[in-house]
Amino acid sequence: MTNLMLLVLLLPLLGFAILGVAGSTFSNRAVLTIAWGACGLAFLFATISFFSMLGTPVAARTSDQVLYTWVASGDFQLSFGLLLDPLSATMLMIVTGVGLLIHIYAAGYMQDDPGFWRFFSYMNFFIFAMVLLVSADNFLFLLIGWGLVGLASFLLIGFWYRRPKAVAAAKKALVINVIGDFGLMIAIFLIFKEYGVLNYNNNTGGNGVFSALNPTSSGTLLQTVIALCLFVACAAKSAQLPLYMWLPDAMEGPTPVSALIHAATMVTAGVYLVARAHPLFELAPTALTIIALIGGLTALFAASIAIFQLDIKRVLAYSTISQLGYMFMAEGVHNYSAGIFHLTTHAYFKALLFLAAGAVIHALDGEQDMRQMGGLRHKLKITFWTFLLAALAISGIPPFSGFWSKDEILSSLLAQATIHNQPLSYVLWGTGILTAGLTAFYMFRLFYGIFMGDYRGSGHSSHAQDDDDEEASHHTAGRLRIHEAPPVMTVPLVILAALSCIGGLVGSFELIGLARWEPFTKFLAPVFADVHTMVTASLGVQWTSTALSVGVGLLGILAAWRLYGRGFQYKENHNPLYQLVLHKYYIDEMLDAAIVQPILWFGRTASRLLEGDLLDAGGRAVAGGLRGTSAALRRLQTGYVRNYALAILIGVVLIILYYAVRG
């Protein structure tokens, strides 16, 4: 079983290596064979591992296969192993499974792109990095995976590397993610300083971090700082306030990338990290409260921006940020398995939404502006239906998957509020409910905008040509023939739609009296066995929360239908509040003015004043002074022999006089 893990890790790496070295000489078919093969086999082996794990007793479900010693320096010894436990198995299934579907879809979407092989080699690399991240058995290799997924994200955002916007977005994503890496590094330093190890649990004997924890240190400043540093990393990777800015820009990448990396898997790494390191977070209640708060704030904030966006991918990007906020809220109230559950269902429906959006963009030849869409329900039937299912799922309408996970999170919040009677938790719960309504609203605004009403586009390919005229562009100018995507793209849509419908059924059925049916929570239970602080919601609380969230969701859909049911109408609106939200609260501009520009100004000024005027010119001034002195002294060298002789004579006379006077 553990050898299979190694294959899951290395096959995508092999695929990347082959494609990266020789991919340019391959035909598209050969590229696909390798890329699909690597990802498909990884998925196959992950599935086998997963099911063989299901077959073992609950207590024996964790295995840790040590591969090698990365470094040994004094008392810092780090051996790397592959960890397989229910949590990493769940993540592996999502990563390789959704990854495989998106690999398949991308074959159609990227068909005519000259960088076809490059795209698939990066995708395979991403799968490798993500598998490394979720199956590492220590914080250092988690950090390595963390950095490598960031690299994959960077490469794929900037995939169309001659588009200035894509390059700028890639740069932004990388730098903001490095802020997260910085947080993670500091957290690792603190963990090592405090516990002397970096492995989660012992894999070669000795302690692991989690077994070395001291419950009495709960709530100390150190524990809080460790947890917060870890959360800095999570916030950067999972686009939470205040480090979310890169994710909307990341939509410059190809749509399959947005689906895989920036919706389904990589951005959820932060959620995974909190779940993985939950023993550390459990010791820092203050940090958990902060996480829940930031999660709630982000959920509401991003949803409010999503309402007015016109670019369909950006709506989905803000929606992703908002949903990630939900997951952090769940983890903030100790309900880690609810966070992971929502991560799972979100992976299904958000990947589906992106892929469906991709099918729309594909059909409209690169058009992403909602104002140029409408009435596509007739022409893109499969896309239409799958998108509708996904929209229902994310809006939390039963019995679709999003309902189960979101419902669990919201009841958890309300339970926390009622049992501990914390006003803050009520506020969080209220935020969650409000966001649920907003989510349903913006999602159906998007749905109506794309599929309902009449077609508003010009019917011409309006997409800006690639600035690189040599690239064989598939955007043929002229009349647009709107067509459904080929089967290679629609099959993944259908599979994901099926998962979006039934994927939530592994959640809790307590609501309808089936208290024993909660396979997902039970499956993850061994990982979170040490969490005793989670409160369980009473049936009444659950019903209240569920009724409200579904009600608000329906209200949101209704409002969207009232406003946009006959098709989306865009009206200029100069209301300052509207402008504020439309421009994303001007946060990008503010950060640019407050941080980026001052730093560059400092660099330029220091370059001119300190380097140029102080050090360089200062050095030259010293040299100039010496030169002046020597210019004065050299006048003594007349070159006349007799002057020298006279000088000697005077010297001799002076010496004689000295001795004569001294006696």
Add this chain to the structure above:
Amino acid sequence: MPLSAYLIVSAIIFTIGVTGVLIRRNPLIIFMSIELMLNAVNLSFVAISSYLDSADGQMFVFIVLTVAAAEVVVGLAIIVSIFRTRRDIDVDDMNLLRG
């Protein structure tokens, strides 16, 4: 004769030599003046040698003579070589070392 007489003569000759080196512009004369200075020193060596009844001073005289001969050889060679290139041996024109 007392030692002082020798030394006074020697000092006078030396001073003549120094004056010659300082004021003449022809290198040959300057050389002769240097020889004068050296011989003034030789004179005092010999005088002091006889005064102290020791042979050391006379040995120094031979060394000085040898060095002086060597110096003249080198010096004259330089002068000849300069004369060949410049057709002129005025020392005031030779100031290549001027700073």
Add this chain to the structure above:
Amino acid sequence: MYPILSIITFLPLAGGIAILFIPKNQLAAIRWTAFAVAGVNLLQALGLILAYTQANVSSTSSVVSNAPNGTFLFNERLAWIPQVGINYSLGVDGISLLLVALTALLTVVCIAASFRIEQKVKNYMAFMLLLESGIIGVFLSTNLFLFYIFWEVMLIPAYFLVGSWGGERRIYAAFKFVLYTSLGSLIMLAGIIALGYFHQQTSGGTYTLDLATLLNSKLDPTVQLWLCLAFAAAFAVKIPFVPFHSWLPDAYSEAPAAVTAMLAGAMSKTGAYGFLRFCLPLFPSAIHTLSPLFNTLAVVGILYCALLALVQTDLKRLLGYSSISHLGVVMLGMFAFNTQGIEGSVLQMVNHGITIVALFLIVGYIEARTGTRNINDFGGQAKRLPILATVMLIATLSSLGLPGLNNFAGEFLALLGAFRSSALFGVLGTAVVVPAAWYMIRFFLDVMEGPRPTEGPVAALERRGKLPDLRFAEFLTLSPLLLLIFYIGIQPALLTYLMEPSVVNTLQNLGSAFIH
């Protein structure tokens, strides 16, 4: 016994002299001779590593014990001017071993990259080999006077290489470089002489400059302080520490690419090595007193130069400032005084050497193709130069400390050590990863990606289709560096294994409280 250390030190010198006898129009013969000499020396260095591991295993106890001479293996010793304690004595330990191997490797790479040089090839190659001799001599000397001689020997070829083959302002740059470094080294010379004197005063024995004996001296703290500062003057200029770095951007940007690579990759390590080999064990009390100062200088250098690198438009100056910033991390790790810090520091010296050489050579290749180093002249060149772009991306990622590549391993250990000894300095030093990512990725993106330029030399070349991709020979030149970038990133344990006993030895001189 085969005097391997002397041969490693002087073989390049001998090769350089031999090259002078080759007729100057036989360029190929000159180039290949130089390459062969450097290559043989690299093989010797690899052999030395092997021999060291064998010897190390058989005498582990003596290596880790506190015996002053136990640190050095393969010692060679000849009396030279014994009256004043000057001996010809060489020795190698785990720290110098790695740096010697690094120097030998980088020389081979840089000579291979210099085949493009057309003017005064003979002198150029002879100077490159002399430079190798000087640097290796610095790493192997165990007598302070010998060390000083090699230290100065290094400067001569460096001066000529910058001054005769460089760019427009090469004379200015070379002068500045020599003035800064020789001022520092003269102060160090005074320190060396004084150290011998004070050692004689306290121990009452003979005047000696042998490192092994001096390690036992118990100097007065005040004396230590001044001597340490005198030594630091030379080392701080060479590394460089921040207020003494003004020579570096000029020298690095004016010198030809392969020379810059040698200076940045190998020679800059001599400064850091000097601190580790002499200042730390010889003046333990002073180094503790001064460590807040040095830590501060290191942190200021790390952050300040990172910010400067952000706004440079000359690719080489950008790399020059990044180099100062990275060496700041090396120093920060060293002044942590614990095993992780010092091992990270040495590891980072090796890593920085590998990565910065790759980067400078890549910039050299770009400049050779386009005639410009101005970052604004470029854009989107990945289209025409896919292989060069890939190689450049790998080197860039290595330099910005991408987890999984070599620099990450070194930086992580060094910063971990720094953090253990002082959280403040550790956090400040670690913060550099953000600006480092920013300027390095700008370095890559602005050259290789983004919209193509519409005017300027690069645009003209691209229009005429005269922008060839990396040639196979050029790729071969870079390939050992690329391999090491991956290997050290994946498995740094081998390097730390080699250096660990020597690092422990150094720490023992500082006081055993620091070994963990």
